[in-house]
Amino acid sequence: MRGLLVVNPAATTTSARTRDVLTHALASEMKLEAVTTQYRGHARDLGRQAADSEDIDLVVALGGDGTVNEVVNGLLHRGPDPDRLPRLAVVPGGSTNVFARALGLPNDAVEATGVILDALRENRERTVGLGLAAGTPGTEDEAVPSRWFTFTAGLGFDAGVVGRVEQQREQGRRSTHALYLRQVVRQFLDEPHRRHGTITLDRPGEEPVTGLVLSIICNTAPWTFLGNRPVYASPRASFDTGLDVMALSRMSTASVARYATQLLTSSPERGPHGKHVVSLHDLAGFTLHSKVRLPLQMDGDHLGLRTSVTFTGVHRALRVIV
Template sequence: MRALLIVNPFATSTTDAGRDALADTLSAKIDLSVELTTHRGHAGEIAARARAQGCPIVIVHGGDGTVNEVVNGLLDAPGDPIGPNPAPALAVIPGGSANVFARSLGIDPDPMKATAQLLTLLAERSRRRISLGHLSAEAPKRPGSTPSPAAASGRWFLFNAGMGVDAEVVASIEDQRNAGKPASDARYIATTVRRFISASRRPPQLSVSLPGRDTIDDVHFVFVCNANPWTFIGPRPVWTNPDTTYECGLGVFASSSMSVTRNLGIFTQLLTGRKPHARHVLTDDDVASVRLTARAPTDVQMDGDYVGKATTAAFGCVSDRLEVVAPPLSA
């Protein structure tokens, strides 16, 4: 069995010793090649080359951002005709801080345990085909508005995306990491609280359009997910749309209130797996598409990566788009 291991050596929980250990473990059982990323976008370039060369399996050791890059390198862009070379199957060994995608598939968050799990899954030929979301966004037409979501338009996302306060949190965390501050659950929680309070002082900017429904105006933020949970806080999952899976359409969670008092009950529901329910909250599952319109340029994120500000963002979903090495659904 032949496979390519793509490693992001700068990922949060990736170390030289850990990388060598898991590569040695994999090499003992499969014909393995290893490539290290050196710059943003490099993982996608390596993945595209692997597909062109007919590699059957691509393994990613890195965080969710690296996995997203690899998937967009492996696949033709949304809306493009599928090319002649079949896309390799994707396997993930967690190496980031949250590792939402891997954990949502049932992959162990510990890299060495995940490596042993992967060898078992490969031996058992345990594969799944999953849906993917995609984004088309229009950047604000004004100078100095970089980075632009135009770079993210026509790209796939794996598990979640959002417009509003969650994207502001992602942007702030990236700024803090660039300043040398490590990512941690405590930092995410503190940043979320600060951004939530800041956003509560602003009027709502967003409108939400869903197929077959009237447009909903005066929305503060919108989460779009392709799976559940939406994210993790340490070991605890956060569920915005418990009924959304990789086997159906998108889930949508939107709020028209930033009141701490009104949202305390919602926060509790998100941590317990109960379907969120409140008069100021919109939730819907298995939707084919959702279009968001903003009165002012608003932050957008995909799979935990900040992609810039947009005035419109249209999200869609394609079923059975990617083959992954993962435990079966019943596991």
Template sequence: MRALLVVNPRATTTSERSRDVLVRALRSAVDLTVSYTERRGHATKLARDAAESGIDLVVTLGGDGTVNEAVNGLLTAPAALADLPGSIADRVPTLAVVPGGSTNVFARALGMPRDWADGTSVILDGLRDGRHRVIGLGRADDRYFTFTAGLGWDAATIRRVEQARQRGRTSTPALYMRSTIGQFLVGMDRKNPPMTLEWPGETPDTELGTVIVQNTAPWTYVGDRPVHLNPDASFDRGLDVTALRKLTVPSSARTVTQLAWRAGDPRGKQVLRRHDVTEFTVVASRPQAFQLDGDYLGERQKVHFVSVPCALRVIC
């Protein structure tokens, strides 16, 4: 079996020594090539080139951003785009994820251990036993995501966190909480909710302040604690949607409190939730912050979401 290991050298939870151990372990099981990412978006090219060259397995060592880029490389390779019978997962390399970031939501949602060494053992066992899982993905316009997407408050919070990290701050739950509160208090026009959810053949939902889309549960983690917006979201079903109708101080404080103390599942008249959705569009009256899998991608006024079943094989 031919495999490519895509390494983000800035992965926060691994060292050069641990990467060497990982490479030796994988080379005991597969014919391995190792490539290091050099810039944002590089993992996409590496994974796409690997798929075109006939690689059987792509392994990522990094955080959720590295995984997202690699997935988009695999799913935009010619074989994935070809109009052929069978699922997309049958036409692209299998993916394996070694946790190397600060949160690793995708890997943990798959049931992978947080420790990179334990995760490597799971991958080696899966290769030996021929064990894998086929999962669905989400697609926002022309880009795929593995676990979440969002427009509005959560995406703007991620933008604040990324700006803080560029100034040398460490990504911690406390930083996310301060950024969330700061964005709500001074970074948003809460009086004029700008977004509309358009459902095929249904009445749209209007005056929404923020929209979060899930492809699995949980939505994220705060340390060891999973945070649930739509607890029934699953890789095996369509997309789940959570929206806040109006970002008033009382309703938003109640939602944040539910997330903090109950680990999620917020409820209330200002909370809109939809489960197992195949397709919908978010339209905004003014540009909104936009994120996929925890990476800030700029501002958008319209995004079309689609659930893509049986899109990828993963070892877990």
């Protein structure tokens, strides 16, 4: 078996020595080429090369959710074809590692590598569904390239938080849960549309849902983690179904406090609920339109401002080692 190991040298929870040990462990089971990423988008380019290769059987992403997202977008640059494309394995090296943990992998890189090696020996894998976002035809965003996401996307408030966190990290701040919480507060205080949302959700055969302030799209559950605590925005979301949406039509101080508490105490049985909560399950496709340009994020990566994005849930898109 031939494998490609994509290593993010900036992975926040692994040292250079640990990455070397993991590389040697993986190389003991296959003919492995290890490549360290050099620039933003390099992991995507490496995934594309692996997809076009005739002799790569497995791509291992060692890094956080951003690295995984890039690799996945490279692998699927010609579309999903799980029987032909290399399989994907994920060694968590970021601060949160939602995709790896949602697959059931340990959050520790060494332990996860052990699980992956056992899975390879036992031929354990699963085929997961993914989300695809594209500019909506007939809008100013129609030329925006489509992009895959593994566990979440968002238009509006949560994407604004992600953008603020990225700005802080570019200034040298460490990615911590405290940093995220501070940016949530600042985004809320600066949010001009929190009482009268600008987002409309359209889906075939249904009445539009209007006046949304926040829209979180989930491809799996949990939505994220605060330390070891899982957070469920859409508890029924799954890699085996379509996309789920959790949206809010109002963000007053009182309602935000209430829904934030519900998120922090959420469980696989119950997520946010109430008068201003919209929860939709197993959607094949839908479009989010906004009256003003709003930030967009996918898998925790800020992608700029958009007015209209069309989302599609794609079943059985990629094989992953578990």
